[in-house]
Amino acid sequence: MELTASTISLPARQPDWARRVQSDPVLLGDIARAVGGPFHVLHPGRFTDNLVAFTDTLVTGGVSGQVYFGKKANRSACWVPECARAGAGVDVASVPELVDALAGGVRGADLMVTGAAKSAELVWLAARQQCVVAVDALDELDRVIAIGRSAAPVRVLLRLLPENDQGSRFGLTADEVAEALRRCVAAGSAVRVEGFSFHLGGYEVRPRAGMAATALGYCHRARELGLPAASVSIGGGFAAAYLDEPDWTRFTEEYRSSWFHRGKTFTHFYPYHQSPTGADMLREVLTSPLPGGGTVATEFARTGTRLLLEPGRALLDQAGFTVFPVQGFKKRGDYGIVTVAGLSMSISEQWKGSEFLPDPVLWPADGPGAPVSACVGGSSCLEYDMLSWRKIPFSRPPRHGDLLAYPNTAGYQMDKNETRFHELPLPARVVLDASGPGWRIEGEVQRR
Numbered sequence: 001m002e003l004t005a006s007t008i009s010l011p012a013r014q015p016d017w018a019r020r021v022q023s024d025p026v027l028l029g030d031i032a033r034a035v036g037g038p039f040h041v042l043h044p045g046r047f048t049d050n051l052v053a054f055t056d057t058l059v060t061g062g063v064s065g066q067v068y069f070g071k072k073a074n075r076s077a078c079w080v081p082e083c084a085r086a087g088a089g090v091d092v093a094s095v096p097e098l099v100d101a102l103a104g105g106v107r108g109a110d111l112m113v114t115g116a117a118k119s120a121e122l123v124w125l126a127a128r129q130q131c132v133v134a135v136d137a138l139d140e141l142d143r144v145i146a147i148g149r150s151a152a153p154v155r156v157l158l159r160l161l162p163e164n165d166q167g168s169r170f171g172l173t174a175d176e177v178a179e180a181l182r183r184c185v186a187a188g189s190a191v192r193v194e195g196f197s198f199h200l201g202g203y204e205v206r207p208r209a210g211m212a213a214t215a216l217g218y219c220h221r222a223r224e225l226g227l228p229a230a231s232v233s234i235g236g237g238f239a240a241a242y243l244d245e246p247d248w249t250r251f252t253e254e255y256r257s258s259w260f261h262r263g264k265t266f267t268h269f270y271p272y273h274q275s276p277t278g279a280d281m282l283r284e285v286l287t288s289p290l291p292g293g294g295t296v297a298t299e300f301a302r303t304g305t306r307l308l309l310e311p312g313r314a315l316l317d318q319a320g321f322t323v324f325p326v327q328g329f330k331k332r333g334d335y336g337i338v339t340v341a342g343l344s345m346s347i348s349e350q351w352k353g354s355e356f357l358p359d360p361v362l363w364p365a366d367g368p369g370a371p372v373s374a375c376v377g378g379s380s381c382l383e384y385d386m387l388s389w390r391k392i393p394f395s396r397p398p399r400h401g402d403l404l405a406y407p408n409t410a411g412y413q414m415d416k417n418e419t420r421f422h423e424l425p426l427p428a429r430v431v432l433d434a435s436g437p438g439w440r441i442e443g444e445v446q447r448r
C-alpha cells in the first residue's frame with residue numbers, strides 16, 4: 001500500500017549555517033555515533049548576531065539601554081559568555097540561574113532578577129552582587145527592603161501589571177505602585193528605585209509601546225518623590241518566524257485533523273509565522289508614535305530614561321536544532337510511523353497540548369523508496385509520546401540509521417521540559433562554531 005496520506009509540507013526557515021551542517025555527508029552521522037543518542041546542535045555565533053542586532057537597534061534609535069538575555073529559554077552554558085563579551089546582561093529567575101550567569105562571566109551589576117516569589121537567598125545574593133531586582137508584589141518589596149537594610153542596598157524595578165491583561169498574576173496594580181513608592185521613599189537607602197518593568201504575553205508592538213509610555217509616566221512621578229527612576233524594562237516577547245508566510249497561511253486556512261495521527265485535534269498552535277520579528281520588532285516599538293506626541297524613542301531620549309529589554313526566544317532564533325536517531329519505521333494504514341531515539345519532552349510544544357509544526361529534516365536527504373507521509377513517535381512506552389502527530393511528507397521512508405533534525409529548537413523547545421524519563425540520559429549538547437566557511441566542534445556543554 002502507498003503511504004501517501006493527505007497532508008501538507010511546512011518547510012522550516014533555516015539559516016545558512018544549519019543548512020550547511022545538515023548537508024554535510026558525514027558530520028551529523030559522526031556526532032550521532034559519538035554521543036550515542038539524540039543531541040542538540042548549538043551555534044553561539046548566531047546568538048551573538050541576534051544580540052548585536054538588538055543593541056544596534058537601540059543605538060540607531062538614539063536610545064541608551066541594555067539587553068538582558070531571558071535565560072530560561074535555554075539551559076545551555078554556551079550563551080552567557082556571549083552576553084559577557086557583547087556587554088549584555090542576563091535576566092535570571094532562580095539562584096542556579098544567577099550562579100550560572102556569574103560563572104559565565106556576566107557581572108552581578110549586569111543581571112536582572114525577575115520571576116515570581118523570589119527566595120530570601122535569591123534576594124540576598126542579588127543584593128550582594130548588585131543585581132537589579134524586578135519586584136512583583138508589596139510583600140516581596142517588604143522582604144527586599146529588609147534585606148536591603150541588613151545586607152546591602154538593593155537596586156529595584158517595580159514590575160507593572162500588564163494593561164492589556166488585567167487578570168495577569170504578575171505585576172503591581174496602579175494602587176499597589178502608589179503604595180510601593182511610599183514604602184520605597186520611607187525605606188531610604190535600603191532600596192534604590194531605578195525604574196519600572198513589565199513583561200507582556202503575545203507578540204504585538206502596540207501594547208508594548210503603550211506600556212512603555214505608562215512606565216515613563218511612573219518614572220516621572222517617582223522622580224518627583226526624589227527616587228532615581230531612570231530605567232524602564234519593556235520585557236521580552238520579541239517574535240520569531242519559523243515558517244514562511246504562505247506556508248503558515250495555507251496551514252491555518254486548510255487545517256484538518258485528518259492530517260494528524262488518530263485524527264488528533266488541537267485548540268491552539270504557536271504563531272509559526274510572524275512579522276516583524278526580533279530586532280525589527282524592537283525598531284517598531286521604538287518608532288511607535290505616542291499620544292502626547294513624539295515616539296517611544298524620542299520620549300526615552302528626552303526624559304533621559306534607559307530602555308531595558310529581556311528577549312529570550314528572539315536571541316535564540318536559528319541558534320540551534322535538535323537531532324534524533326531514527327530507530328525504525330512501520331506502516332499504519334496509509335501513513336507511516338517513525339520511531340526515534342529520544343522523547344517528545346525535547347520538543348516542549350507537545351507538553352502544552354500543542355505541536356511544534358515545522359517539518360523535521362530527514363538525514364541523509366537521499367535514499368531508496370518512494371515519498372511517504374509519516375508521523376514521529378518517541379522512545380517511551382506512552383501512546384502520547386509523539387514528537388509529531390502530524391503526518392509529515394518525506395521524500396523517502398525514514399529507516400534505522402537515519403537522523404531526523406528538528407529545526408530552530410533553541411528557544412524553549414529543546415530543553416524546557418526535558419526529563420530523564422525511563423532513565424534515559426538527557427540529549428547531548430554539541431556546540432558548533434559555524435561562522436567560517438567550515439565548522440569546528442567546540443565541545444559538548446554539560447548536560448543539565
Ligand SMILES: *Cc1c(COP(=O)(O)O)cnc(C)c1O
Pocket residue numbers: 070072073091114115199235236237238310311312313314
Ligand atoms: C520569560 C520572560 C522573558 C523572556 O521572554 P521571551 O518571550 O522568551 O522573549 C523576559 N522577561 C520575563 C519577566 C520573563 O518571564
